[in-house]
Amino acid sequence: MPSAEGKENIAACAIIDPFQAPYEYVQRGDLIIGGMMSQLACLTDELHFSEQPKIKFVDQLITISKKYQNVLSLVFAVKVINENPQILPNISLGFHIYDSYENARITHQNTLNLLSATEKIISNFRCDSQKNLIAVIGGLKPDTSVHMATILGIYKMPQISSCVLAPAMNIQLQFPSFYRMVPNEVHQYKGIVHLLQYFQWIWVGIVASDNDNGERFMQTLIPMLSKHGICTAFKEKTPSVSNALENFSSLELIRAKSSVIVTHVKVLVACADTQTMTSLLWMTYYFSLLEDVTQMSMGKVWILTAEWDFSFETRLRGMDMQLFNGALSFAIHSNEVMGFTKFLQNLHPNSAKGDGFIRNFWQQAFNCLLSDSNEPMDNTDTCTGQEKLESLPGALFEMSMTSHSYSIYNAVQTIAHSLHTIFRPKNGVERNRFNHQNLQPWQLHPFLKNISFNNSAGDFVSFDENGELAGGFDIINWVTFPNHSFLRVTVGRINPQAVQGQEFTMNEEAITWHNIFNQVLPLAVCNDHCHPGYSRKKKEGLPFCCYDCALCPDGMISNQNDMNYCFKCQETQFPNKNRDQCISKILHFLSFSEPLGICLAVLALSFSLITALVLGVFTKHWDTPIVKANNRDLTCSLLISLFLCFLCSLLFIAKPHIVTCCLRQTTFGILFSFAVSCVLAKTITVVLAFMATKPGSRMRKWVGKTFTNSILLACSFIQTCICTVWLSTAPPFLEFDMYSMTEEIVVKCNEGSISMFYGVFGYLGFLASVSFAMAFQARKLPDSFNEAKFITFSMLVFCSVWLSFVPSYLSTKGKYMVAVEIFSILASSAGLLGCIFFPKCYIIIMRPDLNSKNQIIGRNQ
Incomplete structure (x- = not known):
């Protein structure tokens, strides 16, 4: 049950009720790009049909300050386009960004707000003050993307999402107006298999959220692992965030979920969506209170999907990040964008008009209150407005563009280049049938499908036949430090467009493992390897990765670890004493030299x-x-x-x-x-x-x-x-x-x-x-x-x-x-x-x- 302090927080949620005063960021222009971001999250009870549906906050709004960079990347991309005379020279772009609160009802509400020209939502009505919305960018989660697509698809409004997991298997058939600035997720599954095979990790745990996305992740990945000789030691579903906050203080539940953190399995593969990672972070927080298991929870290799951006909610700013030291994660391929860091350095609470996100971000990130804030100031410092973003730990905010922000940046660039193709004269003749005043969103689709260009960072951007980014994933090694800072080191790449045999590349020497491994490659096996000279013998009743080791019979060898069968040497060779190598036979005859x-x-x-x-x-x-x-x-x-x-x-x-x-x-x-x-x-x-x-x-x-x-x-x-x-x-x-x-x-x-x-x-x-x-x-x-x-x-x-x-x-x-x-x-x-x-x-x-x-x-x- 919420404490007295929790009741005050509920009251705070009521003040910033998104249905009364939604967070938004508006900049006018000839053509408007809509955005649906997620900086805040409302924790609600599950709906029951026994009572009238209603929003009931069980805790304060969760602020993940790092996601504010997604908003800023869209703003920066529009700024770059408007300042470039080579693209849309006589047309200005604007934007209208809402927060989805990671809530279905709010997402639907704000999607309709994007489509409406007035504060009051009037569907299917066009007036002179129409905002000329040309495309929408969002969301970061599959379910949020689906909530938006069900409405935007009716109007054939182009929607470019950056969700890593596709909302549906046949997304282009269900939502023809839907695009993803993310490569096909199959490449990520293959990358996980390649990564595990590369390090010979065959005994792993799987962690995913207890929802449709988590279920689909397990149903897709586990058969692929089994097909390639990798066993699943356990598969654990994390509860929803609201259940986590209500129940993780219970020692019984902590012990019930101990297989995730305290297990002796060294390699854990996690579907790193918000729900999974937030639950894991809260579990880790409560585990830190139990001294007998703290050390056992350390020393694991986390393999995280591309949703992960190493972001903590502000309430966990003091949490020890060493748990994820040496983690490997997939990330949408990104590159350094010139000018973005300088753009962030000039940011302060009063720098941007129309930005409804920055005040809450500033207060939560720097743990202070602005002087004109109406919130109580008990034991809280006052913000000066001159705080530096670069002073924030990376888990709360990064000065370099993250892969998710890079996807949003590319989405704006894609829309702008498509518009440039539409309005660009062809053979010296203006295309009079197109102008920014009468351009309809559905007219953008043929140009989006065939778009191909090099962005300002030098990366090639185009969509494949499924409306997904034709690209690959980077493999990132996360190196954390006690001062809550970290390094992001690119150590590998999944590139489906590479020549056969080079789709997966890895620089093992660049990897920094968790301190407990002392830079020795971690082992992830059910039992010790069967060394050369032995073959694997299955243990009854256990997965195929668990086995005994049997000495090779006479005349046979095995020259690699964990071989299923011993084999005979060639006729001209014979096994050595250890039965792990074939030695060339010498010619046997009676010689004058003996x-x-x-x-x-x-x-x-x-x-x-x-x-x-x-x-x-x-x-x-x-x-x-x-x-x-x-x-x-x-x-x-x-x-x-x-x-x-x-x-x-x-x-x-x-x-x-x-x-x-x-x-x-x-x-x-x-x-x-x-x-x-x-x-x-x-x-x-x-x-x-x-x-x-x-x-x-x-x-x-x-x-x-x-x-x-x-x-x-x-x-x-x-x-x-x-x-x-x-x-x-x-x-x-x-x-x-x-x-x-x-x-x-x-x-x-x-x-x-x-x-x-x-x-x-x-x-x-x-x-x-x-x-x-x-x-x-x-x-x-x-x-x-x-x-x-x-x-x-x-x-x-x-x-x-x-x-x-x-x-x-x-x-x-x-x-x-x-x-x-x-x-x-x-x-x-x-x-x-x-x-x-x-x-x-x-x-x-x-x-x-x-x-x-x-x-x-x-x-x-």
Whole structure:
């Protein structure tokens, strides 16, 4: 209930009853521009149909002194036009401005006052004293604009509004005479989404007024946010201002609305119309009385729509503005207008005749009473009239033109340029059908729709096909200070006319965040980010912005925060340990530069050198009995084949190529077949030689070079044919194995035909088995004529190596598979070399006394 002081304020409202003495500002001219502004607001009870409608003030008039600049911008714009000889040189513009009081009944009343030539409203009546009203500018709110349009539309009177939210979805169809000096609100909604996405804010609160505009704001914005991956933590509707003033002193209501101010959500998006912001300011005021929640209410990022101009009503002049420090707001694009600041500096209560706004503004803004005021002067200073507007805090008045005032300034410029186009001679001929005395308002529409010009600030002004300003929005960062001053810093832009991809621009470095954030980008998430290496996992029963973090599976990564899914690296890459980056795989092959390759290469060369030395020893002692025994030519052929076998292992080292792939297995198969064929021929020679020594034996005809050479060539020819068929039908080829090893690409030789590969090894095993079987049968023949015992040991080593090769080869991968085959080649070849030739070399070098025919014959006997 109102206090005694409140009753006095109600009485004050009765004195300035707008229906008896409305606030107005009049300047005569040949053509009149009407204006409907809102500097004052009457708080009224809601109307009930149970009683007769009436105006009942529940509190004093609310004065928002900053909105007086809207009136002054219209006055200044008319002054600029009248002083410009290039525009309307023989016509003067005048204006008639009323205050709407943000009240439907008063708005209707004053709209009819604009249309009437007399103090008494007489509709549809024209008299000689008609004021020549040509267009109307107003209002700042959607509902005020609709109240005006319903009347002005009847007379096809052009109306240029600066309301940010359109009064209706199809405004041009419902009100063809209605224009907006504001870009389409869709661009603002898109700008909010772009802004939240830019800073990765996905957990936000929505605040709007509890009326049709607030409901439409939520219904439009929330689906857009959800579509772009942004969750609404809560949505709160603020009550009407009258309810706020009556009930916000109730602690229960404060706690009920605590989600708006005290919530832990860091980013709040507010539809910043008068009702919403006034309610928020009163809530903040009462919260400041509760010490336990004062600090919790700080440290939020407010994102405010273009209605916001950082204006407080005069009763809240002492309120702490730090709540909105670092706020980001959208604003109709504006520019500095030359001369406006000087125009304001020359303003004082007695400077302008016909200005019915300035007295109340001056008294409320400077918190004083003029000397001729009839109001009581208890505890109130007297105004001198010499107070300086620049001394007022920015929340009460600004010396630079605000975006709303800039829109009104552009509206006057638009009307003036349209009139200039009408009255301007065309091809040197005056347009006699138009003059300022008989010009009808509806005749202005074709020129308004097609208007395009650069205003005095250098900005291009035109309407789009919907009668809305073809332009964009600025993004403003508000920096507040303890002395109730603030800075307006333009940090971004929404420009629908820009090239694709550049419609949204942001200068993050120019932003000053709330002090509590210490210039660190605020986070607005339901929970901590899922860092790279993790993916989001939905929490049941909570919005999609609330999630757990799951480690990426093996072989998969995520390289950004909050990824929905992990993904696999390319075939040539593999995940790092943290699973947040793909690393290029290195080529995996047995190289001459690594220890294993070096060791195997040294072994191969060493055994090749040893073989060459053995061959040299045998050549030097070519005519000794031990060399002559058992076919010198076979011995020489075997040593040469073993020498080549050792060297062929080098084909398996280094990066494979198509040529080496074809030569590896075939060269190895043919050489080893030749070596084993030599061993087989030597074994058969030993057996036949022993049998040929028996009296009457017919085996002598088989003992000789022809037979042994036939065995050698026949066995080798079969292997050569197998390899030739292999290379002709399905030769080996170079292959890159991406999957066998996680971190490396295995460069290997694919054998082509696996059956041919095993055919080569199978035939080699067959020859080795036959040689081993025959040598084993002949192992007990007399030593002087017998190599079979050494051949038996050599073939036992050979077969053991290659039998163990098969499981080892199949159980390894990459270069180790190649190393196993090289080791098998070297081991088997070394077995043949050592077991067959070491004993003979020992006798030749260490025991030459045993290398004689007599010694051999003697031992035989």
